[in-house]
Amino acid sequence: MARSGLNTSGNVGSDVPKVKLTKESFQRSLRIFRYVLPYRVKFILGMALLALSSGTFMAFPWVAGKLVDAANGKRVTTPGGITLDINRIALVLFGVILMQGIFSFGRIYFFTQVSEFTVRDIRKALYNKFMTLPIPFFETHRVGEITSRITSDVGQIQDTFSLTLAEFFRQIVTLVVSTILIMVASVKLSLFMLATFPVLVLLAFVFGRSIRKLAKTTQDELAKTNVIVEETLQAINTVKAFTNELFEVGRYNSSLNKAVKAALQSNLYRGAFVSFVIIGLFGGIILVLWRGASLVYAGELTQGQLVSFIIYTAFIGASVGGLGEMYGKVQSTLGASERILEILGEPSEPTHKPRIAGIAPLSVRGDIDYQNVAFRYPTRPDLAVLKDINFEIQAGEKIALVGPSGAGKSTIVQLLMQFYELSGGKILIDGREVRQYDLTELRRHIGIVPQETLLFGGTIRENIAYGKTDATDAEITAAARKANAWQFISSFPEGLDTVVGERGIKLSGGQRQRVAIARAILKNPAILILDEATSSLDSESEKLVQGAMDELMQNRTSIIIAHRLSTIRKVDKILVIEGGRIVEQGTHDELSHNENGLYANLLKLQFELS
Ligand SMILES: Nc1ncnc2c1ncn2[C@@H]1O[C@H](COP(=O)(O)OP(=O)(O)OP(=O)(O)O)[C@@H](O)[C@H]1O
Numbered sequence: 001m002a003r004s005g006l007n008t009s010g011n012v013g014s015d016v017p018k019v020k021l022t023k024e025s026f027q028r029s030l031r032i033f034r035y036v037l038p039y040r041v042k043f044i045l046g047m048a049l050l051a052l053s054s055g056t057f058m059a060f061p062w063v064a065g066k067l068v069d070a071a072n073g074k075r076v077t078t079p080g081g082i083t084l085d086i087n088r089i090a091l092v093l094f095g096v097i098l099m100q101g102i103f104s105f106g107r108i109y110f111f112t113q114v115s116e117f118t119v120r121d122i123r124k125a126l127y128n129k130f131m132t133l134p135i136p137f138f139e140t141h142r143v144g145e146i147t148s149r150i151t152s153d154v155g156q157i158q159d160t161f162s163l164t165l166a167e168f169f170r171q172i173v174t175l176v177v178s179t180i181l182i183m184v185a186s187v188k189l190s191l192f193m194l195a196t197f198p199v200l201v202l203l204a205f206v207f208g209r210s211i212r213k214l215a216k217t218t219q220d221e222l223a224k225t226n227v228i229v230e231e232t233l234q235a236i237n238t239v240k241a242f243t244n245e246l247f248e249v250g251r252y253n254s255s256l257n258k259a260v261k262a263a264l265q266s267n268l269y270r271g272a273f274v275s276f277v278i279i280g281l282f283g284g285i286i287l288v289l290w291r292g293a294s295l296v297y298a299g300e301l302t303q304g305q306l307v308s309f310i311i312y313t314a315f316i317g318a319s320v321g322g323l324g325e326m327y328g329k330v331q332s333t334l335g336a337s338e339r340i341l342e343i344l345g346e347p348s349e350p351t352h353k354p355r356i357a358g359i360a361p362l363s364v365r366g367d368i369d370y371q372n373v374a375f376r377y378p379t380r381p382d383l384a385v386l387k388d389i390n391f392e393i394q395a396g397e398k399i400a401l402v403g404p405s406g407a408g409k410s411t412i413v414q415l416l417m418q419f420y421e422l423s424g425g426k427i428l429i430d431g432r433e434v435r436q437y438d439l440t441e442l443r444r445h446i447g448i449v450p451q452e453t454l455l456f457g458g459t460i461r462e463n464i465a466y467g468k469t470d471a472t473d474a475e476i477t478a479a480a481r482k483a484n485a486w487q488f489i490s491s492f493p494e495g496l497d498t499v500v501g502e503r504g505i506k507l508s509g510g511q512r513q514r515v516a517i518a519r520a521i522l523k524n525p526a527i528l529i530l531d532e533a534t535s536s537l538d539s540e541s542e543k544l545v546q547g548a549m550d551e552l553m554q555n556r557t558s559i560i561i562a563h564r565l566s567t568i569r570k571v572d573k574i575l576v577i578e579g580g581r582i583v584e585q586g587t588h589d590e591l592s593h594n595e596n597g598l599y600a601n602l603l604k605l606q607f608e609l610s
Pocket residue numbers: 139377379380385403404405406407408409410411412
């Protein structure tokens with residue numbers, strides 16, 4: 001049966017890895033069926049209709065055989081003793097097919113609903129999980145790998161629920177019923193057939209398996225060419241800037257040639273396989289025909305019975321072949337559900353705890369206290385990124401973190417957001433350890449203006465409202481004004497409705513930053529993290545951004561990761577970080593007078609550079 005691409009997963013790539021079919025893997029994967037449970041009534045109805053449609057389908061060759069017998073002048077009677085002539089038998093045949101058509105419609109109707117709803121629920125659960133998984137998970141898994149869970153793995157399962165399962169059931173019914181019916185027609189011929197056919201089918205199966213392995217090589221080669229296309233298109237600016245267009249074309253061509261070579265080779269075997277199937281299986285049918293014809297000649301079998309017999313034999317061959325193919329599909333599905341269940345079983349961040357009624361929402365003053373904080377990234381456990389960090393900020397104070405690249409400045413603030421678990425020490429906010437807060441509640445009170453602002457595809461309005469999704473237009477406009485962003489937004493013909501992001505207009509670095517500042521203003525957090533952009537802006541833009549930042553920092557505890565020392569002269573305290581430690585701290589005046597200090601040196605360096 002051809003695979004249909006008419007579901008929400010489209011055509012599923014056959015590159016979904018498989019697992020070995022063992023009792024354990026099977027049992028583990030069956031847990032995915034709990035997503036079918038809410039739709040069990042529809043599922044059972046679908047199964048019942050499937051049984052009926054498979055049953056009526058099985059009656060077809062039988063009745064067709066009777067038609068041939070009637071044509072040969074034999075008397076055909078129903079079990080009730082009513083004699084049927086050719087016309088009536090043809091009508092019965094038509095009735096059988098009509099019922100088969102109606103049952104099939106019902107089966108598809110119910111199974112599609114079950115598969116669409118089930119798959120929707122699995123996708124929802126997965127996406128929900130993606131959103132709540134901790135940051136380290138995303139650092140240890142590639143984005144492509146994660147998204148393929150929600151696309152191809154789920155698609156594989158959808159295929160199973162909508163097609164494979166039905167097909168599997170139908171093949172089994174066909175196999176069992178056909179075998180019984182041919183036995184009834186003629187035990188002699190059946191035994192002869194069963195002695196020859198299964199051998200051929202077994203051979204075909206073994207042959208088919210080795211071909212699948214070759215097909216996998218082709219797919220791998222094709223995947224490699226796709227990687228080249230994706231990478232180069234994503235970095236097309238780099239390709240052009242290095243004038244490597246022809247180099248890439250050459251690389252793509254040679255990779256494509258390899259894929260074609262592999263495809264041709266595997267298709268050579270495929271061709272051999274197809275002719276084996278044709279010659280072998282049809283040869284088998286000829287053998288059965290020959291033996292059957294002898295039996296008809298000897299009067300041991302009617303012509304009609306022979307016709308039914310041959311059709312059933314073809315059915316048996318098709319279903320044995322189909323079951324072999326299904327083995328691969330079942331393996332893929334088991335693999336897919338195992339991987340999905342694995343992700344669903346990953347521990348989420350303890351966010352969004354249900355709020356207990358009557359308890360006022362958390363309010364945060366903004367005192368911050370780092371005590372002996374030590375940290376290693378889970379992906380690089382051998383590198384101590386932070387060693388014994390101690391500092392304190394009173395609510396409303398502004399501090400700046402400065403130091404060479406890679407010193408650990410960003411890491412210090414990421415820990416405040418609790419993106420990672422500390423390796424040692426503790427962080428207190430308002431005198432309480434951060435781990436004791438509800439993560440979502442706490443993060444709601446921390447605002448961040450990142451180094452590189454990522455705008456989501458959508459309007460400027462939506463991007464600003466990301467800081468407070470239920471903000472009114474007046475609030476959004478006010479925030480944009482305070483962020484010095486209103487000027488450029490109102491200069492666009494569509495104003496706040498201007499579309500930005502991949503399909504919209506591109507905002508400049510300074511404009512993007514001001515959108516980020518407007519976002520943070522709307523969020524109105526008690527604690528603010530400003531990660532200064534390393535790329536410098538022109539002085540006009542710089543002034544606007546700086547003004548917006550000053551506005552934003554008012555009355556909030558602010559931590560500035562500073563790259564340009566000129567912007568932090570007014571902060572209450574500067575922490576100089578080097579190699580994961582605080583090596584100096586004090587005000588700008590204090591530090592700049594310490595001639596041998598790192599800060600004074602950095603200051604000198606920047607002065608010389610500018
Ligand atoms: N997600 C991560 N996984 C593993 N290592 C990381 C990760 N992020 C940063 N590091 C490492 O941690 C160290 C400190 O990085 P961090 O980004 O905190 O430095 P920084 O002082 O903010 O640097 P810059 O000024 O260049 O932004 C570096 O050695 C860096 O390679």
